[in-house]
Amino acid sequence: MNFSQKILRWYQENKRDLPWRITINAYNIWLSEIMLQQTRVAQGIPYYEKFIRHYPTVFDMAKADEEEILKLWQGLGYYSRARNMHATAKYIVQHYNGKFPSTYKELIELKGIGDYTASAIASISFGQKEAVLDGNVFRVLARYFGIALPINETEGKKYFKELAISLLPKTDLRDYNQGIMEFGAIQCAPRNPDCSKCPLKDSCKALQDNNVSQLPVKIKKGKIKNRYFNYLVFLDQKNNTLMEQRTGKGIWQNLYQFPLLESNNKITLDEVETYVLNRFGEMEKIHLYNSEAVVHKLSHQHLITHFWIVEKTNLGDTAVSIEDARQFPVPVLIAQFMERFKF
DNA sequence: AATGCGGGGCA
């Protein structure tokens, strides 16, 4: 039995029951693949269920408002996925009459669909002979064949892609591609895999060389930056507040938040007060809600956050009721504050 | 080629 046949055999005996595995409908497969980009299966499942419930077909999603989609997506992260997904839903309805194209070439033209996702949809939904290359597959191939090329550099990606293509079986493309990913997620896990019960243990190069924990190789880059966020939580007597939508580049695009004063380091009450006075006018009272900073950790930056409660009589005509504010799509950082503050 | 983009789970 060769590599691919062993993967297929293993998958047959170990596959999980996942909600998107009861169908090969392209809309369902597409939705699941977008959600699973850089996201664990366990985290994605409830979102997938929720979206299928709200939008059973691509037509339903195309008709929805972006704000509603972002609200449903809230907490899943990488919000550009939601925006691109919505744009693609509309595009599929407009230009493809609601039917997803079946080829890699057409799929990769769509927003939010790259090499991996195009291959996944083409193979899983349409049975085409395309090789998927995600974090799981990189790991399985790097270990089994003992390849130390960095998986996040061009040369390595190209090498692994060609290797993955060469391993594709003639039939069972759907199961093979899902199988090798599942194998990477369950058996050939990132840390401390139990190689003693691996069906590939007799021919795994990394295991023979005692290299399992060293592979795959990934060049690490980037340092974490600290940013200082000061949120201005306005309140008037009628339970209104102020919310703003984040526009432009950067994190949380199109999500809502309280008016924000960002600073280079920790800020004093006087500085906040001066800022509020200049931008919003006179206030009744202002005080710091959390003396201990809330540190919200993203993969590439730490947001050192203080919430300032600002009591102000007249919030103007852009004020929103607290009840309405809770319905806005917001980052987890804001959602957790609302929870804690009993907003 | 390098950087930015969330949030959570795990050792």
Place this chain on the structure above:
DNA sequence: TGCCCAGCATT
């Protein structure tokens, strides 16, 4: 605390 997760878009 650092790494990883069914990656993609932009610069």
